[in-house]
Amino acid sequence: MTNAVLTMTNVNKVFLQADLPPKHSLKNINLAIHPNDFIVVIGNNGAGKSTLLNTIAGNLRADSGQTKINHQDVTKQSISKRAQFIARVFQDPKSGTASELTVAQNLTLAHSTNYWSFHKFQNSTELVQFETLLASVDMGLEKFMNTQVKFLSGGQRQVVSLLMATLSQPELLLLDEHTAALDPKTSAKVMELTNQLITQQQLTSLMITHNMEDALKYGNRLIMVQDGQITHDVAGPAKQQLTQAELLTWFN
C-alpha cells in the first residue's frame, strides 16, 4: 500500500526479565494503517496491545524492524519528534494534561508544536477558538478556561485531553483505553464524543479497548493481538457482522 499513514515492517520488541525467559512482546509485526482507518485493538492483558501502541508513539523503541509514518522512517525518532504526526489520549486522565496549568494553557500547548517561540502565548483569537471548542461538547467546560486542570473531574480532564489530541488534526490519533478509568455513564459519553470527533475530522485512529461492546460498535477495522502477534484483522462489512459471541471465541 503506498498511501498508508503508518506502516510497521517486521517489528520486534523483547523485554529481558531477570530469572525468567525474555518476554517477546511484539513478534514480527506487520501492520499498515490507511487514511481514515478507525482501528479497534483488542486482546488479553499482556498480549502486546500497549507495547504496540507505545512502539508507535515512540515511548518504546523497536528492537528490530521499521516503522514509517507518511513514508518517513520514524523508527529511531523520539516521542516529541513523532508528536508532529501523532496525538495521544492516555488511559490515566492525569497523564494527558498538565494539572497545574489552566485548561486554556493546556490547549495552547496542544495547538502548536512550535514551542521555540518567544511570542506571547495568550492571543485572543486562539482563546475565542478554544472557548467555542469547549462549548461545542456541551459539558459547560468553557466556564473552566482559566481553571487549573487539577480542579476538574477525571471525565472532564479526559474530554480536555481528547480535545487537545484532536485540536491540531494529527495524522494518527492513539487512544489507549482512554475511557477505562471513567464511570459507565461518563465513559459512554466520552466514547460517543470520540467517535463524533473522529468522524467529523476524518481522523485516522487506533484505539485499544477491553470493552467488547465498544469494540463492536465503533471503528471500521478490528485487530486482535495475542501473544505478540496480530491474530485477527477484520475490516469493513466483515467487521460490522462480528458478534460478541464470536469475539469471545477468539480469546480462547
Added chain:
Amino acid sequence: MIISGISQGLLWVSMAIGVFITFRILDIPDLTAEGSFPLGAAVTISMILKGISPTWATLTGFLAGCIAGIVTGILDTKLHIPALLAGILTMTGLYSVNIHIMGRANLGLLTQKTIFDWVPASWGLNSQTLIMGTGISLLVIMSLIAYFATRNGLALMAVGNNAIMSAANGINVPAMKIIGYAVSNGLIALSGSLVAQNNGFADIGMGVGTIVIGLASVLVGEIFLHTTKMIGKLLAMVAGAVLYRLLLTIAMSLGIAPDDLKILSAIILVIVIVLPMLQNRWLQHKAIAKYLSQTQVEEPTND
C-alpha cells in the same frame, strides 16, 4: 539594622528565584546552587581585579552560572544520572573550578569599583545596596514575567508539571529542562556575584548552605503570598529572601554567633516546611468539624 537587613535581602532575591525555578517549576531539588553561588562570586571578583568593568564582570558571573546549570542538566537528562546526584557532582566539581578561578580560597577587592558604584558612594553603602538590589531584582522579575508569558515559558512550566504530556505534545523535554537548569543557576550565580561585590570579597566557602537558604526563602515567601499568578509567585520570592535575611539579622543582633547561623538556617527550614503542613491539617480539621456539625445526612431512599 532593619534597613541593612532589607537591602542585604534584596541581593539574595535572584538566588531565591533561581531556586524557585528548579524546585517549584521543574520540581527538582538542584544542589548545583552550592557551587554556582560561589562561582558567580569568584568569576566576578577575579574579573574586577583584572580591571574589567563590574557590569561585564557581573554579567559573566551570571553566564558562568548558566554553564554550571547546563552541565547538571546534561548529567540529568542526557546521561540519566538522578537529578539530586547530578547536582552534587557539579557542585563538587565546581569547588576545584572556583579555587582555580580565584587562585586561592579567598579573594578580596581593594579599592576597585563594584556594580554598586553605579550609585554615588557618597549616598552611603546602604543606599547603594538598596537601590542596586531593587533595580536588579526588578530587572530579573520583569524578564521572567515576560518569559513565562511566551510559548517557550509555557513549555517550561508544562515540562516540570507533566513530562509525559509535554513529550506527547512535541516538547523536547531534555532541552527544556536544561534551559531551566541554566536560568536557575545563572540567577544563583548572579546573587553570589552581588553578595561578593557587596562584601568586597569572594570566598570558597560562601556557597555552603546556599540550597538551605534558597529553599527557606522560597517557603517563607510562599507562606506569606499564596497565588497562582507568576507575578505573585515571583514577588513572594522577594518577600521570602528579604524576610529570611531580616530573621538572620535579628538573630545576630540577639547575640547568635556567625558560626551558628548555618544550624539556625537549617532549623528555620525545618520549621517553614513543617509549619504550613500543620497549619493546613488544623484548618482542614476545623472546617470539616464545622461542616459536619451543621449538616444532616438524609437516609437514601430507593424510589
